[in-house]
Amino acid sequence: MKKPFFSLTKPKLSYSGIDDTGHDIQEIPPSDRLFLSLKCKKQDMQDLAVSTGNEVRTGQRLRPFSGMEAYLTSPATGVITDVSFVTGYFDQSFVSFSVQAGQRDNWDAEFEQTGMKPDSENVLSFFSGLPWISDLTPLIRKENPLNTILVSGLDQDLLVATNQLSLKNGAEHLAEGIDCLQKITGVNKVIVAVPPSLRSEGEKGGVEVKVIEPVYPYAIPRLLIKQILGITAPASRRLEDLGVGVVSAEAVIALGQAFSVGKPPIAKVLTVINKENRPIGVRARIGTPVRHILESLHITVTEGDRMVFGGPMSGSGIYSAEMPIGPDTDAILVQDKAQVIPASSDPCINCGECVRACPARLPVNMLIRLLENGLYEEAAQQYDLLSCIECGLCSYVCIMRIPIFHYIMLGKHELALTGYLEESNG
Amino acid sequence: MDSPTLFVSSHAPYWHNGSSLSVKNYHIMIAALPAVIMGIYQYGAPALGVAALSVSAAMIWELLMNFVMKRPVSIGDGSAALTGLLFAMLLPATAPWWIVVLGAFLAIVVGKQIYGGIGCNPLNPALVAIAILFLSWKGLLDFDEALVDYDLGFYMVYPLAALKHFGTSAVSDFSVAGLLMGQCSGAIGATFGLGLVGGGIYLILRGMIRWEISVSFLAGVFVTALLFNLSDSEKYAGPLFHLLTGYTLIGAFFLATEDSSSPVNFVPMLIFGACAGFLTVLIRNIGAFVDGTVFAILMMNVANPLIDKIRPKALGRGMSHA
Numbered sequence: 091m092k093k094p095f096f097s098l099t100k101p102k103l104s105y106s107g108i109d110d111t112g113h114d115i116q117e118i119p120p121s122d123r124l125f126l127s128l129k130c131k132k133q134d135m136q137d138l139a140v141s142t143g144n145e146v147r148t149g150q151r152l153r154p155f156s157g158m159e160a161y162l163t164s165p166a167t168g169v170i171t172d173v174s175f176v177t178g179y180f181d182q183s184f185v186s187f188s189v190q191a192g193q194r195d196n197w198d199a200e201f202e203q204t205g206m207k208p209d210s211e212n213v214l215s216f217f218s219g220l221p222w223i224s225d226l227t228p229l230i231r232k233e234n235p236l237n238t239i240l241v242s243g244l245d246q247d248l249l250v251a252t253n254q255l256s257l258k259n260g261a262e263h264l265a266e267g268i269d270c271l272q273k274i275t276g277v278n279k280v281i282v283a284v285p286p287s288l289r290s291e292g293e294k295g296g297v298e299v300k301v302i303e304p305v306y307p308y309a310i311p312r313l314l315i316k317q318i319l320g321i322t323a324p325a326s327r328r329l330e331d332l333g334v335g336v337v338s339a340e341a342v343i344a345l346g347q348a349f350s351v352g353k354p355p356i357a358k359v360l361t362v363i364n365k366e367n368r369p370i371g372v373r374a375r376i377g378t379p380v381r382h383i384l385e386s387l388h389i390t391v392t393e394g395d396r397m398v399f400g401g402p403m404s405g406s407g408i409y410s411a412e413m414p415i416g417p418d419t420d421a422i423l424v425q426d427k428a429q430v431i432p433a434s435s436d437p438c439i440n441c442g443e444c445v446r447a448c449p450a451r452l453p454v455n456m457l458i459r460l461l462e463n464g465l466y467e468e469a470a471q472q473y474d475l476l477s478c479i480e481c482g483l484c485s486y487v488c489i490m491r492i493p494i495f496h497y498i499m500l501g502k503h504e505l506a507l508t509g510y511l512e513e514s515n516g
Numbered sequence: 517m518d519s520p521t522l523f524v525s526s527h528a529p530y531w532h533n534g535s536s537l538s539v540k541n542y543h544i545m546i547a548a549l550p551a552v553i554m555g556i557y558q559y560g561a562p563a564l565g566v567a568a569l570s571v572s573a574a575m576i577w578e579l580l581m582n583f584v585m586k587r588p589v590s591i592g593d594g595s596a597a598l599t600g601l602l603f604a605m606l607l608p609a610t611a612p613w614w615i616v617v618l619g620a621f622l623a624i625v626v627g628k629q630i631y632g633g634i635g636c637n638p639l640n641p642a643l644v645a646i647a648i649l650f651l652s653w654k655g656l657l658d659f660d661e662a663l664v665d666y667d668l669g670f671y672m673v674y675p676l677a678a679l680k681h682f683g684t685s686a687v688s689d690f691s692v693a694g695l696l697m698g699q700c701s702g703a704i705g706a707t708f709g710l711g712l713v714g715g716g717i718y719l720i721l722r723g724m725i726r727w728e729i730s731v732s733f734l735a736g737v738f739v740t741a742l743l744f745n746l747s748d749s750e751k752y753a754g755p756l757f758h759l760l761t762g763y764t765l766i767g768a769f770f771l772a773t774e775d776s777s778s779p780v781n782f783v784p785m786l787i788f789g790a791c792a793g794f795l796t797v798l799i800r801n802i803g804a805f806v807d808g809t810v811f812a813i814l815m816m817n818v819a820n821p822l823i824d825k826i827r828p829k830a831l832g833r834g835m836s837h838a
Contacts, residue, residue, distance in 0.1 A: 248531075440778075455780055477832050482529035487535070489536060496527035
């Protein structure tokens with residue numbers, strides 16, 4: 091992925107289709123140790139209701155704190171051996187349970203007995219999250235319900251084929267998934283967006299299909315709704331506030347399957363991108379440690395390598411091979427240390443590559459000068475910090491290798507801490 | 517979750533297109549070489565001496581400033597060498613050594629480092645140096661005087677000076693083909709039109725410079741010169757003459773396109789280039805100086821921060837209550 095010899099125009103990075111991956115999804119054998127983690131606010135972490143030695147059944151709901159609504163769905167049958175608290179990206183805190191899994195699955199019957207009717211209440215009380223979506227509440231709203239849902243059969247990042255593989259292999263469940271989705275959310279207008287190679291699979295959903303050119307970063311939700319619905323979402327507002335929801339085809343298919351077989355989803359399709367940049371489609375239980383998946387695929391990682399949850403443009407780095415995959419883990423990228431290009435602390439030379447590459451038309455050259463000096467509010471007011479759609483192209487093309495994307499995310503994070511975002515929203 | 521293996525973690529993206537500043541600067545120098553080699557071929561060892569001294573002096577000044585300002589050593593990125601080379605290209609082959617060393621000081625220290633180094637200079641460093649020298653030593657850029665001892669077998673006058681003093685009849689002997697092949701007196705690296713155009717096109721195709729600035733600069737020169745020429749062809753030379761003489765071509769491809777002092781948005785780039793071209797011909801035709809490129813580009817450098825405020829609306833900007 092080097093700069094081409096002739097580069098008169100801005101970079102054009104194409105999404106890889108499933109032809110690069112192969113159409114098969116490789117099953118990862120179950121791991122005997124799983125980790126379940128749930129994102130919590132620090133202040134909610136009181137009165138732990140689950141302790142070591144507790145037994146769990148597959149599909150059983152686990153409410154870690156008695157005072158908190160959020161829960162986990164156990165992906166295996168076994169015994170909880172450890173409880174720990176983990177800090178993730180940008181100070182997010184997680185509670186994590188280690189589960190020693192038994193040989194056989196003993197399914198929890200609660201969902202099959204009481205939750206089989208597809209309505210919003212059952213979904214919220216039995217699905218802690220669907221693949222790709224860690225929080226379902228924005229889709230199911232009592233006030234200002236959504237009017238349109240886009241089902242995206244595209245993958246957001248390069249080399250990732252998770253969504254496309256799910257659609258290719260599960261297209262027969264798409265229609266029932268969309269049907270469930272409509273019942274749950276009350277939305278009539280559902281549109282399926284697919285890359286050109288998956289048009290026929292998309293049409294099995296029985297709703298309108300739009301074909302999207304597979305050029306990065308067109309699959310990012312804000313650009314997707316702009317192309318399909320012609321809506322330019324205001325930078326400071328969430329898409330759901332405009333009445334539009336974007337869900338992945340994988341999530342919709344998982345929803346359809348869950349209600350037809352009576353078992354909540356416990357596995358996740360993901361793309362493992364090995365050191366040769368070759369994507370491999372796999373399916374593993376949620377909570378499987380990365381080490382187990384890599385070992386099954388005979389990928390070795392050594393000191394100095396890099397591992398990422400997500401794709402090469404927008405994923406987030408992980409620091410341990412024991413990290414478990416979550417419902418929103420679409421890909422694992424493994425990079426050899428020789429491929430790691432370090433960022434630099436050099437100043438911007440104003441070459442303008444980032445400005446030309448930016449799909450949101452941000453004045454990145456000015457923005458970076460403010461962000462480097464911690465002037466976050468000025469960056470948002472004068473130089474459109476909040477319009478960033480987080481594609482990472484600015485850092486990708488930066489000739490000085492400035493971690494621009496990192497600065498932008500830091501700026502957004504700092505603004506969120508100061509409450510600036512709520513003010514500009516109101 | 518303790519792990520004995522340490523991994524490298526960082527923020528996305530995890531890919532880079534591989535571009536780097538040193539590669540870019542070395543390519544710009546390579547693109548400038550044909551014009552420099554032609555200058556050395558024409559003027560011999562003195563031209564080589566000026567170019568070599570200028571490049572090394574610029575690098576030494578940069579190194580000294582790195583130490584003085586306690587900054588990381590930055591001569592490896594090629595920007596000081598490039599500034600030195602461009603500065604040498606603007607000088608006559610006979611420039612004395614102290615002028616070259618002083619000019620390199622003005623370019624690197626006054627033009628760039630005192631603002632904070634690369635990326636922070638509001639003006640083109642090489643142009644700052646040549647402008648200060650030109651205003652301080654009047655005879656320095658009088659190419660007819662400087663190159664009086666040379667006879668290279670073609671009409672040995674500086675075309676813009678001849679035009680200024682004697683009108684278009686004095687420059688009727690210059691042919692377009694001759695000017696493209698560098699057959700006129702002038703600075704070391706500014707006369708070989710074909711080499712400069714070739715180097716410029718190479719840089720544009722490689723994405724090293726912004727074509728918008730070069731093209732609009734040339735268009736600005738062409739249109740303005742054409743209008744003057746139409747109004748009085750006795751007094752004002754035609755557009756092709758202006759395009760191929762003086763610093764026009766080196767200005768269009770190597771000076772106006774300097775990153776830090778030029779705009780990055782599309783419309784501002786066009787305005788920047790066109791205005792610089794317009795001012796160049798304006799100074800040449802009705803101003804006090806023989807060539808206007810240096811001051812035209814410097815003036816637009818000053819206007820750059822203002823012009824570059826013209827930019828497209830960002831996605832979802834200013835619609836928070838829609």
